[in-house]
Every structure is written in structure tokens, then in C-alpha cells.
């Protein structure tokens with residue numbers, strides 16, 4: 393009987409095959425090739441007639457176990473783990489779109505994702521059209537016969553905007569295109585994407601899933617709700633393998649050919665992190681809410697953005713979609729860039745680093761770092777302000793995070 397609790401399912405994900413030494417934890421299969429007894433057997437494995445590993449760029453037992461844990465966690469139809477969050481995005485878009493197709497998205501995206509959709513993929517003929525995801529009508533207006541998907545992030549970073557996922561899914565369903573969501577800020581224990589009509593979920597495992605920021609990795613999750621025969625690039629695969637068309641094309645063509653492999657060692661580290669995911673997300677979300685509430689009361693702080701605050705325009709939507717735990721990233725504004733820098737330099741415990749959802753609390757000034765390659769006009773359009781600091785609370789005690797912030801605000 394399957395538990396209704398996500399952490400129990402993650403911890404007790406069965407091995408697909410019995411380990412020959414009865415290992416209780418999936419070992420790290422740090423090998424590339426797998427041996428066969430006969431030429432007939434290796435032929436059958438290549439044809440996919442027998443379920444055997446052949447070469448670790450395509451599949452590996454340690455990576456496969458991690459994929460199965462994510463499948464148990466999310467209830468998905470199929471999961472492919474790849475080498476980074478960016479690899480999930482690039483491979484997914486190349487799998488569903490060909491030259492001449494377009495995907496509707498927004499300019500409020502993770503910095504490197506915006507670079508991918510505004511430079512790299514357009515250079516091979518895949519167009520990205522920018523809409524406002526908080527205004528579903530602006531999304532629908534851009535859909536045409538060449539549109540192959542709607543792509544957005546659950547909680548945008550650093551704007552911390554939240555889209556109405558059900559409203560977007562209605563548009564996607566009406567036009568028979570998949571709804572694709574980067575849920576890195578809200579992993580499966582915070583957001584059950586399938587319940588809100590997300591067809592494909594993309595996660596950077598580097599963040600909350602690894603926890604300690606020990607390894608890069610990413611997950612492409614097919615919830616099984618989209619009929620891939622409606623996508624001309626995936627129809628041939630759908631004719632062959634049915635509902636698993638997307639994962640099949642990725643594993644047997646796109647990710648294989650582009651070499652997007654997750655290493656066995658990193659799969660092991662991510663799997664270890666995944667086992668404590670719910671403990672850490674609960675603590676980090678609680679710390680974020682407490683810190684955000686405290687910040688709201690400080691005179692030096694001009695504004696605080698966190699969807700868990702009642703003052704946020706996204707509070708009600710977040711409560712519905714994320715079960716009251718809208719991630720562990722907040723931003724706040726001081727009066728100038730100079731004040732932000734003074735504040736950051738005065739911190740004693742909180743670390744200056746470009747990452748989020750680490751076990752340690754991290755701080756960054758987004759405009760001068762992740763978004764430093766963009767001009768003022770682009771930054772204004774993205775609502776990236778020079779006065780904003782991004783704080784990603786970890787799993788220390790909230791009083792220690794607040795004490796460090798309080799002390800540093802005194803220096804501003």
C-alpha cells in the first residue's frame with residue numbers, strides 16, 4: 393500500500409532490481425559500460441526488448457533509482473534526470489519544438505533561463521514570445537498554430553510573482569499545447585503541479601533537493617496529462633510508445649545526443665538530499681516567513697516581497713497553490729544600491745553567494761550579479777531594481793538569521 397505522505401514514499405522507493413549485496417542504499421554505479429553474456433543479448437538490449445543498462449550516458453542504476461524516487465514523490469508518469477537545471481530547460485525545449493515553432497513565456501525568468509530563451513534557442517529557430525503570466529489573456533493572445541507550449545516559473549525569482557496556474561492550464565488545454573512549469577522554488581512537497589494542470593515540471597535539483605548545494609542536477613517530470621500526439625515533433629514517438637513519448641524522445645534521442653547526463657555520483661548526492669527534503673523545506677519556509685514579517689516592521693526597509701506575507705498581492709493564490717509554504721526566497725528593498733552593499737558587507741553569519749535553498753542562509757544583490765549582463769531598459773522591464781536584496785533563508789534558527797540581519801541593518 394502506498395503512503396499518502398511524500399517523505400515516506402521517497403524513503404521507501406523500491407529498487408527496480410535486487411542489489412546483489414543487499415545494500416540498503418542504492419550504491420554509486422560509477423561505471424560507464426555494462427557487460428552482456430551473448431551477442432543476442434546485447435542486440436535485445438539495444439532494441440529495448442530487455443530492460444538492461446547499456447551505457448551510462450543513456451541510463452545508469454544509481455540515476456534510475458533517483459528518477460524513481462522523484463516519480464514516487466510526484467506521482468508522475470515519467471522522469472528523466474539530467475546534469476543541471478539548465479539542461480532540463482534546453483533539452484525539453486529542443487524535444488518539443490523545431491525550427492519555426494514558438495513557445496509562450498515571460499521575461500520574469502531565472503537569469504540564465506532568460507538568456508537561453510532570448511539568445512541560444514532563437515539562434516536555432518525556436519521563438520519565445522513574452523507575455524505577462526499573471527494576465528492569462530496576454531498569454532492566450534500570443535498563441536498561434538505554431539505554438540508548442542506555455543512556459544513559466546511557479547514563483548519568479550527575484551520578483552516573487554505567482555501565476556494562477558489553473559487559469560494558464562485552461563488556456564493550454566483549450567489550444568492543445570502543454571503547460572510547462574519550472575518548479576525549482578516549490579518542489580513536489582510544496583506544490584503538487586499535476587493538481588493544477590501542469591503537464592511538464594522542470595526542477596533544478598541543485599537547490600532544495602540537494603539541500604547542501606553538493607551537486608548540480610535537474611529533473612524533467614512528465615505528469616502524463618498531455619497527449620503528445622498533438623505535438624507534431626513528438627507524434628512519431630507517440631505512435632511508437634504512446635504516453636511516454638516525451639521521455640522516450642529525450643532519453644533515446646535529445647538528451648542522449650546532447651550528452652545531458654547526470655553522473656551517478658551526483659545522483660547519489662541528490663538522492664541523499666531528497667530523503668530530508670520535507671524536513672528542510674518546512675524549516676526554511678518557516679524561517680522565511682518569520683524573517684519577512686520581521687523585516688516588514690523595520691523603518692530602513694522600504695518594501696518586502698514574499699508570497700507568504702498577507703501584504704503580498706499573491707498571498708491568496710499562494711495559499712491555494714503551495715499549501716501555505718510559498719518557497720524560501722524573499723526580497724527586500726533599501727533606499728539605494730549603496731545601502732544594499734553596506735548591508736551585505738555588514739552581515740556576519742549569512743553567506744554572500746549566488747544560490748538559493750542551500751542549508752545555509754544566502755544573500756545576493758540580483759541587479760549587480762545574476763542580471764549584470766542586462767541594460768537598464770531590460771532590467772526595468774524585468775522589474776529588477778538596484779535597491780533590492782535577495783535573501784534565501786536556510787535551516788538555521790530564525791532568531792539567528794534575524795539577529796544577523798538586524799545587526800547589519802544597523803550599519804546602513
Ligand SMILES: *Cc1c(COP(=O)(O)O)cnc(C)c1O
Nearest residue numbers: 476477478502574576596598609
Ligand atoms: C538555479 C535555477 C535554474 C538552473 O539550475 P542549475 O541547476 O543551476 O542549472 C533554473 N531555474 C531556476 C528557477 C533556478 O533557480
